[in-house]
Amino acid sequence: MRRLIQSLPASRGLALGRARVREPHGLDIAEERVGKGRIDAELARLHVAIDRARDELGALRDRLHGTVAREMGEFLDLHAMLLDDPELKVALDHMIRTERFSAPYALKLQRDRLVAVFEDMDDPYLRSRREDIDHVIGRVHAALQRRDSDAVQGLAGDVLVADSVAPSELAQLAERGIVAIVTAQGSPLSHSAILARSLHLPLVVGAHDALAQVNDGDAMMVDGRSGEVIVEPHAADLRQFRQRKRESQREQERLATLKKKATRTRDGVDIRLFANAESREDVAQAHDLGANGIGLYRTEFLFLQRDQLPDEEEQFRVYRDVVLGMRGRPVTIRSLDLGADKADNTGLVMASEPNPALGVRGVRLSLRHRTLLRTQLRAVLRASGYGPIRLLVPMISSRDEIRAVRAEFVDCARDLRTEGYEIADHLELGAMIEVPAAALALPRMIRDMEFVSIGTNDLVQYLLAVDRNNDALGELYSPLHPAVLRLLHDVIKLGHRHGKRVLVCGEMAADPEMTRLLLALGLTDFSLHPGSMLEVRQIIRDSDHHKLRRHASALLRAPDRAAIERAVSRL
Numbered sequence: 304m305r306r307l308i309q310s311l312p313a314s315r316g317l318a319l320g321r322a323r324v325r326e327p328h329g330l331d332i333a334e335e336r337v338g339k340g341r342i343d344a345e346l347a348r349l350h351v352a353i354d355r356a357r358d359e360l361g362a363l364r365d366r367l368h369g370t371v372a373r374e375m376g377e378f379l380d381l382h383a384m385l386l387d388d389p390e391l392k393v394a395l396d397h398m399i400r401t402e403r404f405s406a407p408y409a410l411k412l413q414r415d416r417l418v419a420v421f422e423d424m425d426d427p428y429l430r431s432r433r434e435d436i437d438h439v440i441g442r443v444h445a446a447l448q449r450r451d452s453d454a455v456q457g458l459a460g461d462v463l464v465a466d467s468v469a470p471s472e473l474a475q476l477a478e479r480g481i482v483a484i485v486t487a488q489g490s491p492l493s494h495s496a497i498l499a500r501s502l503h504l505p506l507v508v509g510a511h512d513a514l515a516q517v518n519d520g521d522a523m524m525v526d527g528r529s530g531e532v533i534v535e536p537h538a539a540d541l542r543q544f545r546q547r548k549r550e551s552q553r554e555q556e557r558l559a560t561l562k563k564k565a566t567r568t569r570d571g572v573d574i575r576l577f578a579n580a581e582s583r584e585d586v587a588q589a590h591d592l593g594a595n596g597i598g599l600y601r602t603e604f605l606f607l608q609r610d611q612l613p614d615e616e617e618q619f620r621v622y623r624d625v626v627l628g629m630r631g632r633p634v635t636i637r638s639l640d641l642g643a644d645k646a647d648n649t650g651l652v653m654a655s656e657p658n659p660a661l662g663v664r665g666v667r668l669s670l671r672h673r674t675l676l677r678t679q680l681r682a683v684l685r686a687s688g689y690g691p692i693r694l695l696v697p698m699i700s701s702r703d704e705i706r707a708v709r710a711e712f713v714d715c716a717r718d719l720r721t722e723g724y725e726i727a728d729h730l731e732l733g734a735m736i737e738v739p740a741a742a743l744a745l746p747r748m749i750r751d752m753e754f755v756s757i758g759t760n761d762l763v764q765y766l767l768a769v770d771r772n773n774d775a776l777g778e779l780y781s782p783l784h785p786a787v788l789r790l791l792h793d794v795i796k797l798g799h800r801h802g803k804r805v806l807v808c809g810e811m812a813a814d815p816e817m818t819r820l821l822l823a824l825g826l827t828d829f830s831l832h833p834g835s836m837l838e839v840r841q842i843i844r845d846s847d848h849h850k851l852r853r854h855a856s857a858l859l860r861a862p863d864r865a866a867i868e869r870a871v872s873r874l
């Protein structure tokens with residue numbers, strides 16, 4: 304029977320496919336048995352996977368030094384201990400031999416048993432360690448899958464329906480041929496949503512009924528632009544789907560004519576559009592669309608979905624390729640912004656924090672792990688020999704932090720020169736303004752940076768005390784708040800007064816409905832995902848800059864969201 308599911312659009316695109324439902328907890332593995340003759344092969348497959356998981360843990364330990372190694376040691380030891388526990392192997396072997404369960408299914412059963420034991424414990428600390436069980440079993444499961452090419456292909460053409468997806472899973476899901484994702488939780492501002500847009504993978508979130516309404520194998524129609532999800536669509540829906548596909552194709556063709564056009568307002572003011580990028584494809588697309596440069600290269604995605612940290616050489620090659628890909632246009636590399644929802648599966652096990660969004664995140668993490676920071680800075684500096692590159696530091700809240708990063712930067716540059724590397728004479732350092740304290744204290748810090756980039760995704764979250772990942776807060780998360788407009792306006796004005804470039808690189812800059820508002824507030828430098836670049840360029844080309852600027856004071860006087868919305872609609 305046809306069902307309509309409400310959700311929030313998070314990454315555009317139209318998709319049609321079979322549903323693949325993933326249980327909210329535990330591993331998504333159906334009961335599966337192997338033939339009698341395959342028992343020994345199944346046991347061998349499991350043992351190889353366990354050995355592989357152990358080797359990965361060992362390799363991870365070997366690659367870490369200093370504080371990181373000390374902090375991670377505790378976790379790595381615990382995971383190795385769980386993996387080496389003879390009881391684990393005995394229990395799994397027993398299930399495979401006597402019940403003829405497949406190795407993945409035996410793993411799932413054992414995981415569920417162990418989690419139940421941990422959850423029953425009185426001690427809250429021990430109870431919380433059930434996460435380690437998930438990590439260890441998940442590691443063995445991943446090792447099993449890497450050997451199982453059938454499983455890797457098993458998702459092609461499917462629509463994943465899940466409680467949530469971690470950013471670290473997304474690239475793999477896209478590789479495995481998933482055509483769209485529907486999640487019960489999540490928000491369009493989450494890092495998963497940002498990455499899905501970069502991967503051109505349609506995603507809708509906050510589909511609370513999805514898990515109850517969808518069964519494995521159901522036909523699904525997903526519209527990542529409107530958030531519409533139809534289960535078991537009728538012929539009329541399919542007709543509409545085809546129609547929308549054609550329209551979107553036509554729209555793309557129309558926008559494509561803007562690729563080589565200037566980003567200039569009707570009254571002749573040049574506006575710069577930089578690209579947010581996470582991958583090689585984004586960089587190629589940015590160049591193709593005539594971006595002025597890369598305004599935000601999110602390096603954390605280099606660290607996701609892997610067991611080892613990328614070393615200097617690997618990072619250098621990635622940054623150098625971005626610089627070469629932009630052929631002389633400036634590239635802004637953001638130093639690692641791990642923490643909060645971006646910490647899992649990174650080869651960097653971090654202590655769980657009571658409130659990760661307010662925890663060791665961004666520059667705070669980099670300054671506590673100096674080897675990690677220096678490795679990244681050296682890679683960025685080495686890439687500077689190939690073209691213009693800047694460094695952007697996330698989560699700055701005080702002048703000391705930017706100064707500490709600069710000191711390391713200068714130190715690394717000196718070392719590299721001594722080692723004979725060709726690096727740029729001067730490198731610009733910028734701060735992300737996303738913590739309200741940094742925005743308010745900017746007059747005292749602005750001299751310590753060469754440029755400023757406003758991260759509205761976090762700025763809105765911290766300024767309004769509204770979690771960007773919590774869809775239950777819905778409408779409360781909005782940049783259309785008098786406090787947000789005031790800060791944006793003041794930061795842009797202050798930066799310009801000091802002759803510094805000010806970019807907005809949060810999702811607000813990519814939202815065509817916000818373009819005129821940002822122009823009215825004085826913004827001249829946008830950084831946005833390439834997917835929205837042409838639409839935003841079109842709006843800029845249709846705007847009159849001087850006229851918009853005259854609305855700034857009325858916008859800043861508007862007392863609440865409704866009044867701001869009215870004022871924006873008149874722009």
Ligand code: PEP
Nearest residue numbers: 737758759760761808809
């Ligand atoms: C932001 O906070 O606006 C931003 C661009 O950074 P991220 O979304 O990666 O936190």
Ligand code: MG
Nearest residue numbers: 737758760761
């Ligand atoms: Mg941010």
